[in-house]
Amino acid sequence: MITKQRIGVVLLGFFALLISTVSSIVAGTEKPLSITVGSKAFTESVILGEMLKHLAGQTGIATHHQRELGGSRVLWNALLSGEIDAYPEYNGTLLQEILVKENLKTEAELKQALTERGLRMTTPLGFNNTYALGMKAELAERFKIHTISDLKNHPEFVLGFSNEFMDRADGWPGLQQRYQLPQKKVRGLDHNLAYRGINSGSLQAIDLYATDAEIAYYKLRTLEDDLNYFPVYNAVILYRADLEQRAPEVVVMFNQLAGSIDALTMSKMNFQVKQNNEPESTVAAGFLQQTLNMDVDYQVQTVWQRFVKHSGEHLLLVGISLSAAIIFAVPLGILAAHNERLGSIVLSVAGIVQTIPALALFVFMIPLLGIGGPPAIMALFLYSLLPIIRNTYAGIKDIPPAIIESAQALGLPSRARLRIVELPLATRAILAGIKTSAVINVGTASLSALIGAGGYGQPILTGIRLDNIGLILEGAIPAAVLALLVQALFELIERGLLPKGLRIKALGAR
Amino acid sequence: MITKQRIGVVLLGFFALLISTVSSIVAGTEKPLSITVGSKAFTESVILGEMLKHLAGQTGIATHHQRELGGSRVLWNALLSGEIDAYPEYNGTLLQEILVKENLKTEAELKQALTERGLRMTTPLGFNNTYALGMKAELAERFKIHTISDLKNHPEFVLGFSNEFMDRADGWPGLQQRYQLPQKKVRGLDHNLAYRGINSGSLQAIDLYATDAEIAYYKLRTLEDDLNYFPVYNAVILYRADLEQRAPEVVVMFNQLAGSIDALTMSKMNFQVKQNNEPESTVAAGFLQQTLNMDVDYQVQTVWQRFVKHSGEHLLLVGISLSAAIIFAVPLGILAAHNERLGSIVLSVAGIVQTIPALALFVFMIPLLGIGGPPAIMALFLYSLLPIIRNTYAGIKDIPPAIIESAQALGLPSRARLRIVELPLATRAILAGIKTSAVINVGTASLSALIGAGGYGQPILTGIRLDNIGLILEGAIPAAVLALLVQALFELIERGLLPKGLRIKALGAR
Amino acid sequence: MLVISQISKRYGDSPALASTDLQVSTGETLVLIGPSGCGKSTLLRLIAGLIQPDAGSITFEGSQLSSENIFQIRQRMGYVIQEGGLFPHLSVRDNVTVMARYLRRDARWIDSRLNELTQLVQLPAEMLKRFPAELSGGQRQRVSLMRALMLEPDLLLLDEPLGALDPMIRYELQQELKAIFSQLCKTVIMVTHDIAEAAFFGQTLVLMRDGHIIQAGPFKELAQTPAEPFVERFISAQREPMAQLIEALK
């Protein structure tokens, strides 16, 4: 009895230790100054986000880039709540989407609206990522075409437009009306085919976004929208006003970008990332070096490095939570096996914990442990308990009573009996529980990306959001391999731990 | 050897059967005509959704209501893709949000844009759910105030506005300018306090949404926006154009709603649901009866009934998937125990399956099994395999070789040996695996709500989205209780199955 | 009935049975004796097909033991394992009748046979519903014997079947079993450490040492013309305490 109480006390102590360790990881030493920038889930935004990261990094302040967050609203809210300090945005998006209800007309009104919300924006970075018409630069030069109005003189041109642009009232119909364009040969076709067509010369002009990667690739000229038909989508940096107090040097850095990126440059950068598969980080650093003569000390995130990073995060999540689970669950299982009443309580509680959906568990835990690793580890820890507890319990219960009796007759006190007889004989069952837990843990750890703990879940979630099977597999395959490795590891441990005497088979079973 | 092959064949047969059963559940008998309506996650929309359901139900066609889906975009996309056939929307939302890029001006343009997308909308239902100003009806009558312009004659009025309305340019500042309102005593305060204030007479006019439940409750008059300051948010029913071919009678029904709900009626209905806790279904049916003299045969969804419904769904998910998992996993575990090579393959595959995150598994399975129960059951089935397989394997491996030998010596062929000796002796381990699986299954089943399979996950997910702890608990508590019940059930089964001879304890263990 | 030729078995690098020949004819009772660890149980397990010989073959009524026919043949064998080998999860009744039920023997037949055996081994009837863990050592051994005899097998392999019984029951059982064996013409291979028991049962005694058969023949032959001094020593090891006892009892 005394022994059991003591075990209980030790367990409680352990728990307290774990919690305090975890929360100290969270709290850190009084939150040192650090900057978090965000970006949307498309190439251009990620490149700009990397630039912000590099720029802020130049000041020596620790900077983090939350890449590929889900949509303007998410970033906007994250900025408002202070989860991020800055992100690249388009003034068009602010006017037409986020603040559409405000009916803002002028730049000044927009600035005012932002200020009311504790936000600031830089002057435009220099490019306007809106619809545009494009021609082969060579051809345009030949016919001296610079503006859309110039097209009026060439009714013989064949135009190719994406279906969307063809159909939308604010697409071709409106454009034609505004500019009174005379072309009759207008084809609706796939955007990629349009690029091929203009390259081969079967089309003379197409619609595009002003910073499409293909502009640089196919050497196109975007025609000036001289009648201001298309809405303006100027890129700006949005940041929190309090950054001007907290880290004025960072704001200064951000403002250096103003006016420094024209559409062609942006297109080229998009091209480098999309077609040449250069990492966004490299491209952003290259730009800063060339334009601002800034020597950026950055880390390239190749697929391999992403893999290494995710593996590290995943291993940390799994390693800590699984180890903690083993340390807690095996004693709990022993306790359960030795005391029926306590046993049914322990198993019930572990069962209840297991039914809490990960999402709900995260919601409950964020107020306690914040976001990132600690709540994820706590959740994984909790989810890993049941299989181990239950199998430890079943393994000990399954030991033939004659063997227990023989250990008692020898005079082994109960703790020694546990160590020398019961645990070795229950090894196979306990390890089976641990293996099950480990695999479930590796799988569930992928969910941790939901609360910013990274790991293989990152590419999986991105992949699910972007409907990109390649990205899903970039996370799913290593996760599966990791599960196999962890199983193999415990197979090895079993080879070491499982007493040899238990591996003698029934001879010649036939 | 022959035996093992035969087991393999039997297993394959089982699998084929399961898949075909499941997919026949999905496919049904050539998809009989049925209507699905949707609603957004707020009371008014759910009430209107219930009306649509009742109306469509009147035609005798099976009708389903996907309640509380996540936001306009989700419903819009679901409608476009045909997952739902109709839902209540506001023309303002269409113009200002969903189709904002189209820059639509007139009703005709909107209709045109919808038609291009294969959609239709009814004429407005009769109420305009936008901002409005409200006064005590009595007071308004006394001063003969009907329009906002009428307020100009009462500079002494104290106005109370929600903080948002006070600050927004399209709120009070714009309103005051447009109407040249003379009131100087304007208070920013909490919306609920504003209602109290106007009721007690300390405020004379406040801002509100035109169909707020409180309008009916506090007997308020909403003042006519005679200068058309506020944007119009007329409620309409959006539906797929093909519904006019598939079920013209349903469209006729929907159109009966047009012009039949004024703001006060809607406010009253909101009030019935919000303040009186009447089920949306009842309120909707009551309206149809009164207004359209329609006798609706509906089912009230009380908390209790929701609970029953979710329990039914959850039990079905868990019951089918767990039973199937037991039927497959136990033989697989036996196979694994009897054939080392096969065993490590089986365990590896089951391990890999376990690492696939539920979300990713759903994504992979939707093309095969659609949404709803079948893919959820399939996923739960796959997730339930590993603990059972592994414990069956460990349980059989842990049988002392002397007992196996003695069974062989008796002349029991291997299949009989399995049934009479090995399985009974491995009972505790196998049941431990099944219990673990069952609990995990109950927990994971909550995720099934993500693909429309219902269950306790429904209120949990709604609760997480709405940040409503009460709703989360409405799902989480029954899920936990169910886990306990399932564990208790298997405890009972264990009492029946675990051979009594194995329950004799080491006597007087001390 | 049973022809064992050139059979041998090693565990790892320690030989348990050297190349051995042995023949048992129908109705014969053959008793294996020899020092602990000499290979007696190994020989029985080979005959029952529980372990595979490294070399040699075993022929049962003309057909050679193989994985195809072993289940068939085992059902005609009754085997009392040295350790008893009762199933812990089955009651005494179920332990004894498990095979008969598997073979769907008539329930009344099973009941009467069970009754017969219970009387034979003098087991109190109320013990039939107990589990092995609830029996004394001697009771367990008697249940093992019942299980082996249940299906009236043609060949009995008995590994120290009476070793844990008190002298009274043991004496009575010896008498009864010997009568049964000869009446029903059973073929029996029995291991015992009691030379008197060996002499009582055995038409043929086989004395083994270190996996070899040292001498085989009737008890008289071993006693009077021992092949080696070891045979004499082994046979007469019990003489002295017995003589003392008989002396004391006079």
Added chain:
Amino acid sequence: MLVISQISKRYGDSPALASTDLQVSTGETLVLIGPSGCGKSTLLRLIAGLIQPDAGSITFEGSQLSSENIFQIRQRMGYVIQEGGLFPHLSVRDNVTVMARYLRRDARWIDSRLNELTQLVQLPAEMLKRFPAELSGGQRQRVSLMRALMLEPDLLLLDEPLGALDPMIRYELQQELKAIFSQLCKTVIMVTHDIAEAAFFGQTLVLMRDGHIIQAGPFKELAQTPAEPFVERFISAQREPMAQLIEALK
């Protein structure tokens, strides 16, 4: 040394031991005999504290057995369980030395003691590294005996410790053990079914039946003044086969 008074034990509603008194003084060897199921093992398990008596008390060197002192006392007892009770996951060496290592006895002492015992029970040294499943029945029994003797306990509880041994080793072990017991003044309670063995070891024989002690005393007393006819029948049950054997060996 050991005083058992008024002790009784029932399992469910079947009594295993009726109210029993017994005293064993230091250095005495007491032999329990009696029919299978009469309660011999039950008595030993009560003394070892493995089961709790329903009534009565057991006093070991003046202190009454209780859950507080039982671990202490058990370390001064050596117990050969009827079923052997070896740990399947430990090698022979580890099975024998597990308790000595737990008590942190000197490694050299352990080694030499192990050696001594191996020679005593005539176990080939290479078997020390084997696991119980790799031993013959008699070898396992000898390992159990080694384990019980390892820590030179003051009180030995031996439940048919030599039952599975061949007559040669058994005879030699009997001689050796008896010498050890008297030299080292061990107190011994032994169960055996071999009346000759009982007579050889026992200063006192205790004959039990159905949970009762029928007669206790030196062998001569039981043989010459039996308390009941049953005593005579039991004691002489072995006489006939032995006499036959001795006759045959002449």
